[in-house]
Amino acid sequence: MIRYKDLSIRKKLVYLYGTLVILLVGLNFIFFHIAINSYKENMIASTKLVNDQVINNLEAFFSNLSKTTNIPYYDYNRNNTIAKKYNGISSNQLDKVNELDYSDTYDFFNKLFSIYNYLESIYMYQFDDGVVFREGYNYYKDSRYMLEEEEWYDKVITANGEEVFIGIHENEQLYPEGAPVVSVARLLKKTYTNDHVGIIVINMYPDKLDQIVKQVNTAFNLHHMIIDENNRVIYSDNENLIGEAVDHNLVNKGYSSVNYEKVNYQGEDSILIYGESKYTGWQVVSVIAEDELFKDINSVLLLILWVDVILVAIGMLSALLIAQSFYSPIKTLDTSMRLVEEGDFKAFVENDSQDEIGHLSQTFNHMIQQVESLIEQRTNEAEEKRVAELNALQSQINPHFMYNTLNVIKWMAKMQGAENITQSLDQFIHLLNFCAKTKVEFITIGEEIRFIESYVGLLRLRYYNRFDIIVDIDEKIYDYYMIKFLLQPFVENAIFHGLTGSNNNYYLKIIADLMEDAIVFKVIDNGIGIDEYTVEDIMKGEHKQKSMNAIGIRNVLDRIKLHHGDNYGVKIESILGEGTAITIRIPIIKNVVDEE
Template structure:
């Protein structure tokens, strides 16, 4: 059992390691083979049973028809004997002495019509009439001759049996040897024997025997049962009267065995005699109560089954061949798109991210191909975003390098100015120098792209401090960012460009006093920053230009003022995709409000 289990496990492993096409091919061929074998086997069994039933039915029909023919022949002889026995000429013959002149004259002229009648029955080969007074008369067609005396006949078993029947017919087999009825018998015969009853006294007055050569009977069943190997006519004592036994199946032992299997109810049976399978059928001849038995070889009888078997195997083979090609077609249809998908993956692996698989159907493979193509598009978009982000970072680093010149020199110079101012008690100058130094440090941020909200807040405060010193009482501002969000990380310099824009479009452009408010808080797991001013506002065209500006735009406004704002929008898009929002609300003469919302979960330290 364990060995079989191991073999099954090994087979399963080998099967699962095959390609999908081969798996489908083997599966379809096995399933269709099983179906074909089942249908073929069932068809063969049904056809063979139908053929056996049909051949058996035909065999039974043939033997019944042959038995009916023999029965009709015997009944005709019986009817003829009745006609002869009741004929006045015969009644006179049997009561006449053989030595009298009347007997000689009677047999010479009186029986001529009777001779003509008997001559018309070609199956009658011999007829004899005995009279109680010693008269006798016979007619022979096959050369048989010689009669025993009536007294000798009366001593035989045949006469005794006929006498007990009191004029009823008795059918007997008189064989090929000489017997009490015919001294010189030339051919085997069956005979109808009956006593003649005097119509006047109703007493027995003689005996009549009418014979039929068995060759005539054999000719009947040879024509009616051509397919039988062995045919036998059996009397009511189970003795073989006549037979045709080409295969030597018939002997006393076999006959008794056959009779034990056949009955009045069961007239056919499958038997095995001498190592051969045979179909035994029988039919009763009602007139004599004899039996006709036929033995037919089943090999010969059902040899057409071989052609059915050959046809069945041919059809199964043809179906298997067709199923093989159908399986190849179906498996190819199923696996070709997968092969295309694998080939496409290899090309993508080599760096071709513009690769697409073309599949027009909406089945599971079609959904897989659709998702694969969508994945390639997402990868390509992601690569483009990362590439653009790297470009922006390189550009920012370049500008930082250009701006910093020599950061240590600038820091040291600013530090020297700060201490000179402190020493000279120039507090305002020292504050401005300190704020400028913090601005430089935050801008460079050691090359990092993200800073804490706390650092961004300090940067805005220092920037507004310097601008406040510049514009003195013309600018008021407030920076109100919640302490809860100071430890979160955000892209650096995403608020300052909008504060700078508020100063450019408000404080510089308007003579009135301007106010700038910067706030920051958490709203539904998003960091929301607001930059609001009371300046002159921005028209829609300028606002769109500021948001969509890039480094290649040569417009004067975009070069000097809008590039930083457009850069913020692009950086936020690269960092957060569609998970951020940047809204500008502005009306001419009513100020401007900018709202920036970015997700916390993507940027928390």
């Protein structure tokens, strides 16, 4: 997991500014969300007031209509007419009585129709003689009609004189077919005795309820429904719903204190406001689409969202620009530092600003100039030292060695009849010619091996062949190039230091193999070995023992590093009493131009 402190400066600044912007926008959204919820509750409460006003208008309307049904109880003429026993009147008088009663009753009905122009019909039923007084827009009465078969008949009787509101139903008395009506009915009683003498029913068309709803002014497109006791629609602004059974989701809500809920109405997310008229027992439901109710706040919400988006975009863009203004010069400086780390001391930083980063860039440029100058100076000194040490190494084959060699040759000639004199002199002459090439740095591997063979051949003469020399070189690499005098210090140490014991079966192996990306030399002996502390000192160039050519070995290490880098070098492995193995790894150089 990436730690925050490990992030780039640009990312830190972007995250910081981004977090602040998101925090501010988040707080704005929270406050706005609270305000929206409050607004929505107020809008719903306002809609609830509209629904309550419709209920109040409904109750006032039917209260007036209900009072009309009570007139026959208090009107002496109406009460006598409905309570009259027509069976006790002689046939000669019955026609006259009927004419008077019907005429008087129709006058009464006509007055009611003139007052309540929304009525469909009025009926007064007499229990004893079955006489019916009626008035309406369709005079024809179905002779098959039976009052006692009406669904609402028992309710009216049970109400015992109280008004009964009857939801939408067919007016079965009409002929040839009925019509849907809404009614108010009441049981009629004889004045003073309260005997049950008949029933009055006032019918009205459901569409006349439209004026009750439209009396309530609203700025919203509310859909109102009035639902009767049988869950059928008495009124709706959608005429196709009148008389239909209502969706169960819109009724029987229990009418809690909340009085609204969210529903899907006709494929739209809507708010349903419901209430009940305690007077009529009917339900009033108002439905409005959420998009309609909250259209104003939705527009504001959309505007706020766009403002938030723009603010976030501006904030993030500002964060990126500010971060980039810091990051760009720092990144340039970091890139230059990495190039310098890889050895490119020309990677100057171009920054002319006078702020802290500008001063840092100028200081960096001055520093790499000084470092480049110091490295150049150190390189020149190292080259001079290398040439001096190379000359010193070549001069190690000193006159004393030459004297001893010549002395051996002399005694060989004297004692052995001069059989090996020519061979020994050839080796010596080759060695002297090789050492004379002081200006040549790279030679072929074949030349280095022939020099070592001559050098070892002369040493075997000196030590009376106490050791064997084994040379195993891959013939493919003879024409490849290597640094001059690379093997001699290790061969010298193996013979002068490693093969000094009493063992007469010493050997010295020189092996060279061509690897995939390098040439590997190995100088192996079975001499007395070297302890690990001495090996460490030799590798550091700190060993002081005269019998060890530590300077020559250190010179080889430095020359390999100088010419070939850290990927190549020398490894010394040794076990006391068993011998030493030197591994030298150099690059594959097929032409001296590759190195130059």
